[in-house]
Amino acid sequence: MFYREAGQFKTTYASDMAVLPILQDRIGLAVILLIGFVGIPLLGGNFFLQTVMIPFLVFSLAAIGLNILTGYTGLLSLGSGAFMGVGAYACYKLTTIYPGVNIVIWIVASGFFAAAIGVVFGLPSLRIKGFYLIVATLAAQFFLQWSFVRIPWLYNYNASGAIEVPQRLFAGIPLTGANATPVTRYLVLLGIVTFLTWIASNLVHGRIGRSWMAVRDMDIAAELMGIRLLPAKLLAFAVSSFYCGVAGACMMFLWYGGGEANDAFNINQSFTILFMVIIGGLGSLIGSFLGAAFISILPTALKFGVPALGIAIPGTVAEHATYILLGALIIFFLIVEPHGLARLWQIGKQKLRMWPFPY
Amino acid sequence: MNASNGFGPRPGNDTFPKLLRANAQVRAKRPAMRCKDRGIWQTWTWEDVYENVSLFAYGLKALGVARGDKIAIAGANRPRLYWAICAAQMLGAVPVPVYADAVASELAYVLQNADVRIAIVQDQEQVDKLLGESEQLGQLQQIVYDEERGLEDYDHTRLHAISALIAESRDIFAGEPGARAAIEAEIDAGGGGDISIMLYTSGTTGRSKGVMLSAGGCISAATDTVAFDKLTEADETLAYLPLAWVGDHYLNYAQSFVAGFCMACPESAETAQQDLREIGPTFYFAPPRVFESLLTRVMIRMEDASAPKRWLFRHFIDVARQWGEKILNGKQVPLHARLHYGLGKILIYAPLLNVLGFSRIRVAYTAGEAIGSDLFSFYRSLGMNLKQLYGQTEAFLYVTCQKDGDIRSETVGPPAPNVDIRIADSGEVQFRSPGMFVAYYKEDAKTAEAMTQDGYVKTGDAGIFDTDGHLRIIDRAADVGKLDDGSLFAPKYIENKLKFFPNIKEAVGFGHDRAFVAAMLNIDLTAVGNWAERNNISYGSYQELAGHPQVYEMIADHVASVNESLSRDRFMAGAQIRRFLILHKELDADDGELTRTQKVRRSFVGERYAPLVEALYNGSEEADISTEVTFEDGRKGVIAARVKIRDARTFAVEAAPVAEQVA
């Protein structure tokens, strides 16, 4: 309905291969970014930023990471939680060892450590396929989670055994720590997410993305096309873990403001992110955001939304309700649209492009 | 002849090559031509085109092209073929575009008749046609082709690739400056009096004739209409009409050279619709049947839409019917209507036009045959500036055309700029125009026939001027007849009125020298088929459906409403349809009942179905007929049928028929 594609013809391959070839889509994106960077900080209160937007962004990042591995390369993983942990702890160590360096740099840099670990645990993926691979990733999940707790050096021998996020300033404004306002943290986070999303879309739309999808769709054929499976898969693991790592660092430094591995980076976290990817849609960046929004906001909505409607429900009940609802919704979605929200999004878009025609 | 009537060349750039050169200077970097190829719209600026055409021309010169030579051009709309046209003109040679889908023999006839020595064609298909007819084409010396595919192994002594020619000349140009100068000289040597192009009329009657048009004439005509429709270099068109048809040469080639806008060539005939949508032209031409089939498809597609959408659609289409044209014509419209229409624009009209690829259209024309008022106003009510023109190859298209904001479906508008029109006593429309043709090639007799002593061109169409000076074309002058009671009978006019009903595909009217008007009809299988499905009427064949009583009922209503409208027309009231029948088979070009351009051969049909005609007039309720038919695969067969005949409701005449008006 809003699309006016007549006259939007491509005279160069560059414009034809652009990620968003349709003008209206580019406008839409611009609007969303504007709202994200200006509208929400102005209008959204601290509570909204802290409990809705920041979690959403953190999970989006993690979901993109897992989607690259599971959605684009077809490798099932239950270790994302742990890789997030690697990022968080790496960032913690880095900033304690070099407090001078801007924290944002460390947050992003911590991704590389996660990537390295990811590669190590990705190695079995050459020989192991499908469900078998889950075991490898579970090994990663539990081993790493264990080491977070068992290696005091990682949490600077705190009595609490947890990460205690220090205050870090940039141009006099606290970005992390107790004094960092939600708005600043939100903006920093949004900046990181935007940038990394751009990078991710570049990757998946180029040669590398194609070889990943080739491996996913038909690995044998891919190899006969000259795509070397191990490098392709390891790269996927590396990039995926990088994103998870950064997400983890963000989670600790820009959201939780401190915490302990066993509750932040446990197996359930891995599940949650997997759900986001599935519900959102495998092999779709938009899907990652939609899935993250859906699953990260749902519980909050229940916890605070329902009482807002005047129905008082004790926290525990809300928690159980969340579980039940989440489970039910997952099944429901898989039944109605196995390809996730991304597909629904696509269909909707197609309808708008064809409006008023049905097809 | 030109000199005498003062419609000849004007000062300035009086040939297309000169225009091209000028464009290459004033708007060097602006796009001149596009072509969907290799997945994107390859684009050439005026500079590029000029360069390529010059090189091409030089290559042709090397092949021995001299002034006055005829160069045949056959193929789809390809930039290189347009270059070919201009390259020929550069050398003072006369391009002769030929219909790409013409069968070998037709092709051969034209090439022979035009004494073509060099043919420039698109691909292997065309080359094969020419080589196949080589014995008839003794005078054909060289063939130049665009697409290499499949031609590698051909003997290349008389065969050349356009790309190769251009490449060679490029080297030469690089080497010797004289070469470019030589081409420049050729351009300067050209003048407005030169024959710019020769277009063969698709002969409704007899063999087709080569219409010679002068460069100056073409350009003056184009200049006038460009001004008339305010076309600028910012416009875009999609060149999808046959090269050999005057419409394409005028609307795309001539006007783009004059106005400097960009013409885009579709990837292929199949993708034309999609390409149209991508390009989104600002200036568009299509014959009525294209608009008609488009509308049909829109309606059918909407049938599948969800209920709320269908409701929205119907609702806002009604709104458009009520206000759209008024708004487009800048009439006074109440505010609430404007708002309502505005909402419709957001929800329906604009998206609809977008999907059809019409979003950006500023001016759209239709011509060739009369267009149904419903059809016509449908598009206009959506806010698309669709207009009618009346034209002829002999006029280099425009004779009349409608002014923005002053548009009615039943007329073709006032005379085009600098065209003067008169209605002969015979009722025939005659004109003099800037673009009028010089003569038929090697057909002086016919030329004389076509002209009056005082230099007017006979259109052969019967027409009437409305009170406000709009021309109304009724019919071919030859076909206009009289009923026994002397009242005017214009079969085509009536037939068109019938055909405006989507359910009626073809109509053949009889009545000249008879007591009353009677008609044979073809139903439209898709439209009536849909109708049948919706009213769950089962049918096995066209014949069965055509014979179905309910179908007869429906058609009878249509005929009645035609009569009703006729009765309100002072010229036509006398010629209401008294009786009609629905033919048991579709009229078909393969059986010679239609021309290749899908025009009814009335007299032929009359003879072929003599028994039915008889029955129409002797009052019988039904009649038997058996006719020989040609099937898809070329086999012949006979189909026999018993055809029912119905009387039609007629209406009291409001104004006495004024036959003497035309006579």
Next chain:
Amino acid sequence: MDLIYSIFVDPFLQMAGAPDLLVQTLWEGFVGGILYALIALGFVLIFKASGVFNFAQGIMVVFAALTLVGLYEKGVPAFLALALTIGVMFLIAAAVERVVLRPLVNQPDIILFMATFGLTYLLIGLGEAIFGGNPKVMIAEQLYLPKGAVDIKMLGGVVTLQKIDIAAAVIALAMIACLSVFFQYTRIGRALRAVADSHKAALSVGISLNQIWVIVWFLAGVVALITGIMWGARSDVSFALQVVALKALPVLVLGGFTSIPGAVVGGLIIGIGEKIGEFYWGPLVGGATESWLAYCIALVFLMFRPQGLFGERIIERI
């Protein structure tokens, strides 16, 4: 140097030094392995028959145990509660077939796998909502499960065997035996095996796919219940078990997804492996290695036999 010593020499010296401890550890591992095997068995049953990788098996164990205890606490006599619980498991099976499996038939494995994730969350939510989140004590004696321990003097030391463990081992082995018999010799059992190969085959046996699914999920439910009882009796009934249940994965990987004996052997390898590892090597790295050792063991196996112990070598075709 002494690191190498402490890894490659010292542990074995300890084993040799205190064989009774070794036996004790082995026994612990053995019982643990049996329980892993039981959970894995649940997976295998369902995977064999419906090709679904039922992630919810772990929570089914918890849920079954909770239901049993919960009912008892509501005052239902123990064995009636047991019967009722079995009934509940059947209802669950039926519900799953109707609500989850039937609509998702012919979907790719990953989708069904995900669906069982959803099921897991559903059951967790329900369980907590109905029975509350805090751990419960299994009604062991009410079910006449033995308690206390027997001490066996051997190898110059004492090996203590909890009676419940012995019971667990016996019951588990008995049940495994029954299942194998069921699969080998009963009509339904054969039908189930047929399904694993081809669905048409199953239909030819005259059992509808839907029925078969209900049956296997019910069987899995019963297995889950017994597992729950045993496990509950050893420690207590809590949702923590659900994470422990994940260890069924490495077990399956070792044993192959479709082989009952495989599940047993795999279970034992994992169980014993991680106990030994924890007891003798754990201290080197600070203990609590059970959480991950199982997976690493499986991983190592996989590197050499990607198709698991009992799966046959895959010839890739194109």
Next chain:
Amino acid sequence: MSALAEMLQGEVARAAAETLLTVENVSLTFGGVRALSDISFDIRKGEIRAIIGPNGAGKTSMLNCINGFYHPRSGRITFKGKTRQRMRPYEAASQGIARTFQNVALFKGMTTLDNILTGRTLKMNRNFFWQLLRHGPAMREEIEHRIYCEDIIDFLEIEHIRKTPVGKLPYGLQKRVELGRALAMQPDLLLLDEPMAGMNLEEKEDMCRFILDVNRHFRTTIALIEHDMGVVMDISDRVVVLEYGHKIADGTPDEVKADQRVIDAYLGVSH
């Protein structure tokens, strides 16, 4: 005499110069089952070589050996003068062996264009960091290869499905896309595994035309497996006939047609 010897020498020399790939005494077994036993033949530069035989004759296994997907238990395969025992498929690919599959093995989730572009992977060498940007050099490279693929798309006349996910395409078109993907690798040797299986007559004719054109335009050497004897005999220069893993005939179509063992072998099989 010596002249004759020289002539023979010349013959041999030329043959050697022409051969692109030689298969010598290759045997392959699956857990005791002999798929191929002691097969030897050669493929000359620029020819269309057909491998035919009844079902289960080991034709596909033969191709799988050639492009390194299976590893012969014994025997040698020499390609472009390089002899090898074991090698990974991607090595075969990088040496210039491309391949289509019996039952189409396209990347279902991707568009026609992307599928064909994957064929260019080996030719793309902009490093990871340029890929991150997808601008500058990376984009330039992308475009340069897009252009190459567009030529193939034009050549195979599949413009209209350029951006359609291949999963949605009819079988015949999928086969064509797969051929396109293989062509995109600019292979020296193109292996076609039943390129016309399950096609109607019209599609088969198209495919024949394409295969011959490929052989002519790109001067690509082609080895193909095909069931349709008529087709094989029409388009191939030389034919190898396998039966139960043994080679039973080798030569020009006419020679092979005349061969008694071939006739016997095919009596059983319906065509």
